[in-house]
Amino acid sequence: MCGLTGFAAFGPFEAAPARAALQAMSTSLAHRGPDGEGLWLDPEAGVALSQQRLAIIDLSETGHQPMASPGGRYMAVFNGEIYGYRALRAELAARGTIFRGSSDTEVLLAAADAWGVQAALERVNGMFALVLFDRQARRLILACDRLGKKPLYIGVQGGLLLFGSELKALRAHPAFTAPQLDRQALAAFLSYGYIPAPQTIYRQAVKLQPGHLLELDLTAPPLSARALAAQARPFWRAEAAAAAGLADPFPDAAAALAALETQLETAVGARMVADVPVGAFLSGGIDSTLVTAMMQAQSQTPVLSFTVRFGEAEVNEADHAAALARHIGTDHHEVTATPQMALDLLERMPDVYDEPFADPSQLPSLLVSQLARGHLKVALSGDGGDESFGGYARYGRMMMFERLAARVPGLAARMLAAAPEMLMRGLTAALRPGLPPHLRREASPDRLRKLAAILAHPDFRSRYEAQFSMWAPAAVMRAAPARPPAAFTARALPEGLDPPALMMLLDTLVYLPGDVLVKVDRASMAEGLEVRAPLLDYRVVETAWRMPAALRFDSSGGKAALRQLLARRVPQQLFDRPKQGFSIPQNAWLRGPLKARAADLFETGGAVAQELDAALLRRRWQEHLSGRRNWGAHLWAVLMLELWLQRWMAPEAGADALPPAAAARGGGRG
Template sequence: MCGIAGYLAFKPVGLENGTSTLKAMCDSIQHRGPDADGMFVDPDTGVALGQRRLAIVDLTETGEQPMTSPSGRYCIVYNGEIYGFLDLRQQLIDHGVTFRGTSDTEVLLASMDLWGIRKTLDLVHGMFAFAVLDRQSNRVVFARDRLGKKPLYLGVKGGHLLFGSELKALRAHPAFGTREADRRAQAQYARYAFIPAPLTIYQDVMKLPAGTMVEVQLDAPPVSSQDLVDGLRTFWDLRDRVEACRADPYGDETQALGGIEDALHSAVGERMVADVPVGTFLSGGIDSSLITAMMQEQAAGKVISFTVRFDHDATNEADYAAAIAKHLGTDHHEVTATPEMAFDLLQKLPQVYDEPFADPSAFPTLLVSQLARAQLKVVMSGDGGDESFGGYERYVRMMAMERIGAKLPGPAVSALAASPAFVTNAAAKVLRPLAPTSMRDQITPDRLAKVASIARHPDFRSRYDALFTLWNPPAANCQGVFQTHQLPDGLSSVDKMMLLDSELYLPESILVKADRASMSTGLEIRAPLLDYRVVEAAWRSPDSLRYNGKSGKVALRRLLDKRVPKALYDRPKQGFGIPLNDWLRGPLKSIASDVFASDNLVGEVFDRAQLNKRWSEHLSGTRNWGPHLWVVLMYHFWQEEWLR
């Protein structure tokens, strides 16, 4: 929908200078909202609220922000969409509220006027991040949606509180000052290729975690970002909802499948409400195919669909997507990704992801967003299906590692984990013929080494953390984030993985990738599988409809079976990535070699000896270190862009 930015000076500001500063912050994120801008500056209190608008619902001036509530108490800037807002609007009308326009922003404010901010957060659902000035209580409240679809950064710099949808908005304020990296964030990035909330790459800047809010009193300025972290309040907690759903399960598979279908059908329908056309990303996988099918069922005409093609068999799903599009009758479009495009975008990615971020699928996500934006402002995606319905292949691998860890002697596992590449290569050759035919392709030296490195850990939480770990930072003694997150009792190992993924990997990696790539082009992505009612329906369902011990997404497969022939989608999961290993040995080899020779990367973030070893093994073909090396590349280009 847009981008927001602003600051709290906690003292009077000159109107002209205050507006000029706010404009610079908003202009830095113009790509998020190219249609219009809006600014509010109160020179007496030093409160400045700004927005860049992507007009999707109520395209007239009555939908513009900042917007003030009917009573005048609240003034808001918000990024996102409230789904099902027409029902809430009718409830407010029944209470005597009148409306000037048709936007969800006006409904959000009217609800705050009538019921308050906290109850409104319980009533609304969708994707949102907002800052709202409450004149009556002399405070500003910040909040982020339940699953973390929309971002919000808050920083305490030079006596000011700065906020924005992206870090570049905070950097545009003069009070931001020096750009000093946070060592803890560097360590987490090196481990996981993303930085989990509330950390950010900068000291004294935090990310608002999903499902939380924080209140800032204008007469009590925070001293540091830690004050903001300490003041966080949770208004929706996935762990609490998981426990509640498990305590109130569906009666049987039939009831559960119906509940999931009803919730998803409603979520898709609500996300089709817009004053502009809505398209869809169609990869050819289960999630995007089901979303597209449900969209086409509810659409008046042909749904426009988009996908990325790779000239590489291991990563190309475009033919499957085209076949599904033909079956469903969508108006289908595709773009072909080439190594040359990757080279061109290497310099652009740090501008899009303005803190270190190294998911290789950011590249095709950016390409398909550019393709879609040439025709539309809004698309749907299948994000969220893996985390709630057990769809990741690593769930299968982790269960295998659990069995291996229980059966193999510890010294044997440790020895294999520490073995040079030629030993794991030889072991893979010996074990591959002994495995079932369906699993032989999965027994590779890379996976064997990874299994050994994970299985040697003593408990599930440390093994799961090791599954995600790419680099162990040499100078930062940083405990793994997956080890520190508390979980409800009584969960199976797969349930724990899905919950951890939903709390950490989903909002801090998957949704960051989608938000920045799409919004860099002025495109909004809506994800029906992230509707909290769909998530709760999944957790109320029996295990047999999520991960059944052999495969995941059982319920989604059954729903798709009703709409698409199984032959069009029933194949191993491929993901949405690039042929990274081959590209690093080919067209990206020269630039990667130059980066890895740089002295700027070693010491505080990456170990030189380990980096040299992995790069050498990768070039020789004895191991595939593509994702690990990509982490180093992306950090280098981010550093060159933002720390110079």
């Protein structure tokens, strides 16, 4: 695990200024790899590579990067892990490959020597971002893992190609000091709270999409970053995995569960391989509990487990996690998330997430990463279970909405969405007594208005897109783009997907890599912690698509298969409860302990006033404070945008200042 960065000049460069620029880029990522730094330059070819290393496998100098392939053709920097690499190493050794060390990176490069880069990527199982310089063909090759666990940003400016694990590495290069805001990406952020790939917040940069490979001839610079994104080709596609699985289902539920259990136990065991201690995030939910139980079954000593406690009951699962830890037998640790902690962490957010990002669980993710990093370097998580096994509460809600959509005319839904507030309050009060208890607690004028807005859309995919939306860009942006965000409706998908399968596939393609994995990668790597996700092993994902629909999503709340596997290991009463999620109580905190910090923005305008309608922001802030409306998610997104604009788009902004955690570690050099 590490931070990688570098650039290509499409011709020779002077060594001294190039090394200084590369050093600045590398230093900006010191938090991702506090165990060592490596710089490599080829001035004649115009290529510069750097890695900040978090040493997990092969802690010796033979694991140092940048690393040459055993045959010498490739020079590479690699961020991530290859699982099951020892079997691949034995196969390559039998073919005559001589290895210097014991790292998984060297095995991957030997596979590229032996079979070519694409064939090697198709054979390996892992989470990674990879940049290789093919010294023989004078080509640069960039790749990301199948599900998007590890990020790779690519920028084009000043005749250079720049790349890095985070955008701040690109900002550290002198050629990338004044990038332009991409207002289409800003509109996406306001809609979703994150920016889906391949867009980034800058017009001059893109994200390489999951499962994609990009090869570049270094004789001429590309026209633009967007042209590069279009040039990348997939070596694995979630859409194809879904279609293949649905076309080749297991014969029955018993066979499906047996195959899933085998694949998941193998995935957990492979992710426990390290030359340093490995622990687990244990939130108390189905996914993390199953992963932790499988870990403990394969461990000779108690697994270290970690969770976050909240004072607010509606978001607190720490008591459940502690009870599960006692039953499983882990060595359990927890940290209590207080409003003051959140306030203290706010100013770090634009350095941890160096493009706008507004998933409020970013704060507890950072706290649990801090807690775990005090004990170890690697933790396993339960990420990925919701997307492959129908675990999100919105899936059940959307199925209910579909039944309503069949009975409510679109015109009536549009009229209701635009109804006055007093009418919405009266309707909510009238409807609440007839709702089931779990829905009665959630009933509010805001939710009723959002429901009407969803039902007003003409088809299922557009309704699913609408349920994600926060701000309407056309209403809040001073200069909104003509094309609205459409990350969930613009993709070509296999034919014949039922609504639950459609939602799970869309979330795997968009929400998982754009939100969930960004949150976990930045929060953990800000603390120099590696997080591995067994449920995101691509073989587990492919197995999930072969399972009977009732084992993936059912009316009881989804995750039927995972629940059955967990019930073999943990008493059902310890985990059979409604899903709570992992977030802060943002509505209450914005009215209380975060009020003063947020008021500085919403009552004075702030930097966002250059891009957004300040009067609308003030109005929604006052409505939220009064308790008439719950605008917490909307206001949190604007607060995150404000902090980002102050940090990265002010005239003096740049990456010359390290994030506090990295600076405290002396820049991260080993």
